[in-house]
Amino acid sequence: MSGHAPWSASQAQVVLTALAPHQRLVLPALQVLQETFGYVPDESLDLIADTLNVTRAEVYGVLTYYHDLRRTPPPQTVIALCVAEACQAQGSRELVAAVEDAYGVRMGETNGDVEISEVFCLGDCALGPAAMINGRLRGRCTVDSVRAAVSA
Amino acid sequence: MITIYVPRDSAARSVGADEVAHRIAEWAVAEHVDLELVRNGSRGALWLEPLVEVQTPQGRIGYGPVTVDDVPGLIAADFFNGGDHPLRVGFVDDLPWLASQQRVTFARMGLFDPLDLESYRATGGLRGLTRALELGGDQAVAEVLASGLRGRGGAGFPAGIKWRTVLEASDATKYVVVNADEGDSGTFADRMLMEGDPFTLLEGMVIAGVTVGASEGIVYIRSEYPDAIATMRTAIDIARLDGWLGADVLGSGLAFDVRVAVGAGSYVCGEETAMLESLEGKRGMVRAKPPIPALAGLFGRPTLVHNVLTMAAVPGILAEGAGHYQALGVDRSRGTQVFQLAGNVAHGGIVERGFGLTLRELVEEYGGGTRSGRPVRAVQVGGPLGAYLPETAMDVSLDYESLVEVGGMLGHGGVVVFDDTVDMAAQARFAMAFCAAESCGKCTPCRIGSVRGVEVIDRIVAGVDRQDNLELLEDLCDTMTDGSLCAMGGLTPLPVRSALNHFTEDFHRNAEVSS
Numbered sequence: 001m002s003g004h005a006p007w008s009a010s011q012a013q014v015v016l017t018a019l020a021p022h023q024r025l026v027l028p029a030l031q032v033l034q035e036t037f038g039y040v041p042d043e044s045l046d047l048i049a050d051t052l053n054v055t056r057a058e059v060y061g062v063l064t065y066y067h068d069l070r071r072t073p074p075p076q077t078v079i080a081l082c083v084a085e086a087c088q089a090q091g092s093r094e095l096v097a098a099v100e101d102a103y104g105v106r107m108g109e110t111n112g113d114v115e116i117s118e119v120f121c122l123g124d125c126a127l128g129p130a131a132m133i134n135g136r137l138r139g140r141c142t143v144d145s146v147r148a149a150v151s152a
Numbered sequence: 153m154i155t156i157y158v159p160r161d162s163a164a165r166s167v168g169a170d171e172v173a174h175r176i177a178e179w180a181v182a183e184h185v186d187l188e189l190v191r192n193g194s195r196g197a198l199w200l201e202p203l204v205e206v207q208t209p210q211g212r213i214g215y216g217p218v219t220v221d222d223v224p225g226l227i228a229a230d231f232f233n234g235g236d237h238p239l240r241v242g243f244v245d246d247l248p249w250l251a252s253q254q255r256v257t258f259a260r261m262g263l264f265d266p267l268d269l270e271s272y273r274a275t276g277g278l279r280g281l282t283r284a285l286e287l288g289g290d291q292a293v294a295e296v297l298a299s300g301l302r303g304r305g306g307a308g309f310p311a312g313i314k315w316r317t318v319l320e321a322s323d324a325t326k327y328v329v330v331n332a333d334e335g336d337s338g339t340f341a342d343r344m345l346m347e348g349d350p351f352t353l354l355e356g357m358v359i360a361g362v363t364v365g366a367s368e369g370i371v372y373i374r375s376e377y378p379d380a381i382a383t384m385r386t387a388i389d390i391a392r393l394d395g396w397l398g399a400d401v402l403g404s405g406l407a408f409d410v411r412v413a414v415g416a417g418s419y420v421c422g423e424e425t426a427m428l429e430s431l432e433g434k435r436g437m438v439r440a441k442p443p444i445p446a447l448a449g450l451f452g453r454p455t456l457v458h459n460v461l462t463m464a465a466v467p468g469i470l471a472e473g474a475g476h477y478q479a480l481g482v483d484r485s486r487g488t489q490v491f492q493l494a495g496n497v498a499h500g501g502i503v504e505r506g507f508g509l510t511l512r513e514l515v516e517e518y519g520g521g522t523r524s525g526r527p528v529r530a531v532q533v534g535g536p537l538g539a540y541l542p543e544t545a546m547d548v549s550l551d552y553e554s555l556v557e558v559g560g561m562l563g564h565g566g567v568v569v570f571d572d573t574v575d576m577a578a579q580a581r582f583a584m585a586f587c588a589a590e591s592c593g594k595c596t597p598c599r600i601g602s603v604r605g606v607e608v609i610d611r612i613v614a615g616v617d618r619q620d621n622l623e624l625l626e627d628l629c630d631t632m633t634d635g636s637l638c639a640m641g642g643l644t645p646l647p648v649r650s651a652l653n654h655f656t657e658d659f660h661r662n663a664e665v666s667s
């Protein structure tokens with residue numbers, strides 16, 4: 001996804017310094033860095049630990065706990081397909097297979113341009129199968145509508 | 153002037169509502185039509201989304217589901233005067249689907265722009281808060297207690313008892329936290345309420361804050377809900393400017409402010425103590441109870457934690473009086489439940505009714521059966537930790553206790569319908585795999601047992617030492633039920649066992665082989 005700044009330690013320091021008092025905690029700090037750079041580079045761990053006065057291990061523990069937080073830059077296209085029960089009832093298993101085939105990418109993997117990931121429910125369970133494509137929610141998905149959304 | 157409504161709800165947007173609104177606006181500009189285009193919340197008739205409504209002197213006429221390509225035809229059919237068209241559904245308020253509901257928590261849903269504070273006030277908004285301030289802490293708590301309101305997040309604990317505990321806690325710092333993590337598959341009522349009527353949730357939080365003596369409120373919203381996050385943040389700003397949020401709530405001298413915190417993709421962070429850990433910026437690990445959050449919650453302070461729907465029921469209870477709410481429902485399930493109908497169902501969406509309608513009424517009458525037109529085979533009630541009920545169990549009354557009696561649970565009110573193509577062994581396997589993916593890792597039965605569960609189910613399905621592995625699965629389920637700290641590991645056996653007991657044949661499809 002575009003719109004992210006390239007990693008820079010000095011900008012990271014600025015962003016961390018500007019955290020509001022209630023955000024001076026490990027998870028919000030990681031979230032702010034990810035919003036800025038699209039991911040949380042390993043180089044930022046010491047910076048966060050120093051700024052918040054916690055151990056590097058603590059920061060690492062939080063970073064690796066949450067599904068949203070990523071340690072590598074996101075590719076151009078991120079397709080998150082809902083694989084939870086209500087979407088399963090509406091054909092998500094078939095959709096996953098079709099999208100994997102269409103892009104030649106397996107679930108949970110990337111080819112550098114496209115990443116396909118699984119998500120457990122997007123709150124669009126009556127209009128499934130649902131997907132979040134480059135940050136936008138899409139319902140009644142077919143492999144064709146996924147393709148159209150990717151190029152939109 | 154013509155008034156047209158096109159929902160801004162993210163489900164409606166996910167199927168093209170923005171594009172439809174844009175096309176209608178283009179037409180109005182090109183034709184010099186004096187148009188008021190209202191982006192309302194969704195009525196909850198999701199199968200009709202995008203549902204375009206046109207105001208006529210007789211009422212609002214709906215058309216749906218509308219695509220961009222339908223717009224020229226609608227214009228040609230004179231839809232802005234309610235003209236006839238294949239997509240015309242008639243007067244929306246008169247649809248039997250809607251007219252037969254008891255919209256209480258969702259009373260305003262879809263009626264106007266969710267951020268239009270004037271309309272909120274005109275429909276009774278802030279009356280509950282005004283009354284709560286008049287009543288004061290003890291009496292306002294008594295009102296919540298008398299309403300019979302129970303937690304809508306899953307556990308069904310009486311709300312008033314929690315309020316009293318927090319009120320009586322002597323700490324100078326207390327918190328009100330709303331749980332908007334809504335991770336259950338098949339549920340979306342919290343999302344719709346935050347996007348479609350955010351002031352009701354905020355008013356409920358302010359009532360809670362001034363009543364129990366808290367001055368800070370937090371809404372913990374899952375990251376998968378960007379629209380809800382944005383709408384809540386804007387609503388908070390509007391309420392502050394209007395003087396019912398902030399340093400001096402409605403001139404009472406009491407302070408209460410609210411902020412939004414965003415989750416980071418973790419189902420177990422919907423468990424209240426894991427959520428509190430997450431709000432403290434840590435890994436979302438479940439805490440052992442006691443201490444209960446009402447006494448030692450966020451940063452160790454007394455904390456009132458409620459689901460969105462629980463909190464959103466509060467303004468109405470205070471405004472109309474407890475008796476009004478208590479009069480709805482059955483037995484120990486008072487008031488209404490906002491059911492969410494999803495999966496393979498013809499008419500998916502929101503059905504709010506007093507407790508006590510049957511699952512069959514919900515699925516067949518409101519839902520119209522499956523979308524595929526095939527027979528219903530299984531219905532999962534209460535999210536991923538809820539039981540799979542067979543078609544023959546559908547006469548169960550939908551209330552907390554009746555569902556427990558048939559081996560299920562109400563959970564957050566999500567109902568997911570499957571037709572006869574479903575493979576229930578695959579569903580049981582998924583329940584274990586989901587638990588393995590989302591376990592916080594604190595208890596071995598949950599962390600390791602779920603991984604073993606997947607393997608054992610695979611062997612059962614493959615026919616490898618089937619009898620031995622079926623016994624092993626039973627054992628594993630017992631261990632998870634008894635040895636888990638929270639309902640993640642503790643209730644995963646519910647979908648697994650219900651699938652196994654009611655749909656045994658799906659586990660026996662392959663011939664038996666011995667290892």
Ligand SMILES: Cc1cc2nc3c(=O)[nH]c(=O)nc-3n(C[C@H](O)[C@H](O)[C@H](O)COP(=O)(O)O)c2cc1C
Nearest residue numbers: 303304305331333334335422423424458459462639
């Ligand atoms: C694994 C797990 C996930 C949960 N997820 C949610 C959730 O997403 N939303 C919610 O309100 N409650 C959830 N709960 C229930 C909460 O722990 C808690 O009971 C609830 O937020 C209390 O609010 P209530 O009294 O209004 O129901 C979950 C519980 C467990 C064990």
Ligand code: SF4
Nearest residue numbers: 592594595598638641
């Ligand atoms: S049951 Fe699972 S999710 Fe719950 S506390 Fe134990 S390990 Fe964590």
Ligand code: FES
Nearest residue numbers: 082087122124125
């Ligand atoms: S289960 Fe797929 S959006 Fe809810």
